[in-house]
Every structure is written in C-alpha cells, then in structure tokens.
Amino acid sequence: NAGVLPPDSMSESQFSKRLALLWHPTEENTIFFNYSEGFRAPTYSAVNMGFSNPAHGYISRSNPNLKPEKSQSYELGWNYIDETKSFALTGFYVDYKNFIEEQAPTGIDPDTGYMIFQARNLDKSRIYGFEAKAHMNLFTIQNGHGIIGLNASLAYAKGEERKTKNPINSVEPLTAVVGIDYTYLDKLYLSARVKAVQAKKEGDISQASDPRSPKIPRSPGYATLDLIAEYKPQRDITINAGLYNVFDKQYWSWSEWKSAGSASARERASNPGFNAALSIKYEF
Template sequence: MFLQDEIQLSHAWELVLGGRMDHHADFGWEASPRAYLLYRPTEALTLRAGAGRGFKAPTLKQLSPEYESWAAMGGRGVIRGNPELQPETNQSFELGAAYANERWSLGATAFHNDVRNLIETVRQPTCFAPGRTCLAYDNVARARLQGLELTGGLTLSPQWSVQANYTWLDARNRATDTRLPDRSRHRANATLAWKPTAPLTTRLRVEYIGSQYRSATESDRPGYTLLHAYVDYAVTRHLSLHAGVENLTDRRLANDDAGVYARADEGRRYFAGLTARF
C-alpha cells in the first residue's frame, strides 16, 4: 500500500509526504516513510530536499535453495540461491535544484544512501564445477552509496535538441571500508534528437560507463562507450510506434577480454513496439 499527499503551503512552498507498507511472507511488515520539501522562488527554478526510508525484499530466485543458473558470466559461472538472505533497508537523503526555461534546462542532485544488508553477487572461493566460477547471493551488512547527478538540456532549433546527464558515485562497503565492486564511479549519457516532422522523432544516444573496481588484487575494468539509435512515430493522437538499435557498433567486451569483463554482453540488439493511449 502506498499513500502520498502533496500539500501546497504557499505559492512558493510545497510539502510532499508519503509512505509505503510492504508485507512479505518471510519478513513481515515494513514501513517506508518519506518527506520532501520543495521551494519555487521563480517559475523556472525549483529547490528540493528530502529524506526517506526504503525496503527491498530478495526475489524468489535469490531466496530459493533450489535455484541454480549455469548462464552466469556468459556460461562461465554458476549462481545459486541463498535462503539465508535478508531484505535490504536504506535511509536516503537528497538535495537538489532544477532550472528550466523555454530553450534550456539544468539540474543537480546530491544524494546519500545508507544501506543495510545490500544484496550482492559474491564469488565463492571454490567451485564444484571444474573450469567454472561459482557465485552466490549474499548480504553486505552495511554499505554507503552517495554521489552527484547532473542533467542538462538545450533546444537548438524547432527540429534539433540535445539532452545529457552525468553521475558520480561513491559506493563503499562500510563493514570493510573498501569500495563496492562492479560499480562505475563515472557514468554519462548524451542524446541528440531530430524531429524532421511533427509525428517523427529520431534519437542518437551515446552512453559512457567508467572504469569499475573489482578487488584489491585485481586491476579495474576499463571504461567503455556504447552507441544507441531510436525512432518514434506518432501514427495518431492515441497510437505511436517505436523502434531502435542498441549497442549499434556490436561492442562485445567479454569477447575482447573474458578475464576482465566477466559478464557476457548482449551485443547489438533490435526492438520494436507500440504505445496506445486512451
């Protein structure tokens, strides 16, 4: 159950109060309250601050002692469920600002999350399957994820626009005072959109994933860049079509260096769909 109330304190001030109740057969009831305060000194500028609590139960496969997948790491690993997993809980704090006018927009958000029992995939010291790596789901007792998100947008002309975002992340295991593995400190996206006609929009997106920490005895995974292309077409006011190609250059990192990039890449992939509005 989720409840939220948006309270207009004045023309410039708004208070958002919310709460969620979860019930899990194994873990019982959990309450997740949150509160945000918004201040709009002008029509274009919004300042916000908030805090909240979160709850995330392990999935059925993560909890199941019978679950076993031989497709992990592109077929090089085996992962099993763990019935001893505990749910994640977190305390989050956020401070942000956003400015938008007719031509351009900017935004910045600082965040800080204290997480208990973070669910991670952990390599096991030995493996029952020769030539493979055994993995298991486990809890990190205490973790901290904090960082900064920057966003921006610019309308170049009625047909052309660009959007970009950047995230800096500091993720640490507070129990061991070490970095959490497999998380990039730097991530960025930039999207160039072209709208030649009213119903047609095309987008080209560049995605950058920075280097990832592995362990104290292993070198970091190098960063890499992916390219994606999309097209949207509004057939009518109620129906639109979508298509795209992700990983346009068919970048396959695990094929280049399987010892560094442990997970198999999806390679170039295509999709198509439609959206109906009523």
C-alpha cells in the same frame, strides 16, 4: 541444479518514513531535499533458487539466511525549467543496514571448479553519488514546428562497506549520455545518442574471500552510438525503428562482466554488435 537448498519461507514488514522539502526561489528554479527510509525484502530467487551455468563457468547458490535490507537516504538537488531548456542536479547519500548484494563472488566449487556467486548481506554500508541532466532546444525550423535539441546526462556512484572499506560490486561505473534530437510536432522524433561508460577500476571491485577464486579483472570502458526514430502517421499508429551499436563495438555491461566465471565465458557475455529493430504499434 547445483546450489539449490530446501525451500524456505520469509515474512517481514516495516513502517517507513519520508520527508520532502521544496523551495522555489524563482518560478523556474526549485531546490529540494528528500529524506526517506527504505525496506527491501530478499527476492524469492535469492532465497530459494540456484543453478549452474557451465557455458559461463559459474554456479549461483540460494541463500535462505538473507535478512531484509533497510536504508536511510538523503537527497539534495536543484531543478531549472523554462520554455526552451531544463537542468537538474541531484546529490544522494544512502546508509544501509544488511545491504543485499546480488550475485556476490564467494569462492570456487571444489567439484566443478566453477566460481560461486550468492546473494549476501553487508552489515553496514553506504552508497553516494550524483546525477546531472540537461536539455536545451538549440533552434527551430519549419516555421517553428520542428525543434532540434541537445540532451545530456551524467551519473556517478560509489559504494563501500563501512568497516572493511571494501567496494560494493552492484554499483555501476560512471556513465554519460549525450544526444541530439529532432522533433516535428507530435508526428516525428529522431535521435542520435552516444553512451559512454568508464572502465571499472580494480579498486572499485570486491573480490571473493577464497584465495583460490580467480579475480574479477578491471572491466573495459566503452562508447556506443544509437540512432532512433519514431513516426506517427496517424494518431493510432506508431512506427519505431532503431540502429543500435552503429560502429559494431564489442563491449560488456558491468553486470555481465562481473558475473562471468572465466575469460572464455566473459567473451560470450559481450553485448550484441551492430543490430537493428523495427516495430509497428496500432492502438484500438
């Protein structure tokens, strides 16, 4: 396959430190701070594997020169939980040295005209953002055995190289999930869930340095509706069913969108339209 270099070996290690602080101003509230050091060695596939994908118009090349990624992360957050509701809010900031950006666009292959993607190190970079989650029991029915609840979550992150201020392509766009669920004892669970993803702005997309390379366009935002059910007729049997992308929306995940090498390849990389799944699990 194109892009394959002779196999290379790698052996790295690091002692990482971690600090966690908790404060409980009340029984329901928790305020926390976390500091941790991270270490991530390049994957075997990033170092040694490469392939070409004519259908999507790109080549993935190995990079035996990758260095291990090191990080220092800081988290500050608040949790609240009682019998009927829970809330969580966490802000994070991560400093990276040699951040490993998977499948970064690097140029055009002169022989095939395909876009080239390759894992690379970013010297100094940072990712920061926040996550918020909430759950509330709205009301109970069936003599208190059935509970109708509301779930919501929101995730935002932004990443950039420190020197160039170029964005980091592996960072996902703003994502929100809202759902209403119904739980009856431990037997039945029903959920209607809407997932909304913001469009990836052009200013948040890092382009290949080769001027011949086609630019990764702004990705469209989308929203999908999923209907999910789980039923346990008895302790050892679980039936799961789901209707996904109910309104048959054409959409792309950011990871698939940025890796497609052309408009036609991008069209083929869209996620499934309306689909359904059913599974039965029996535990001995």
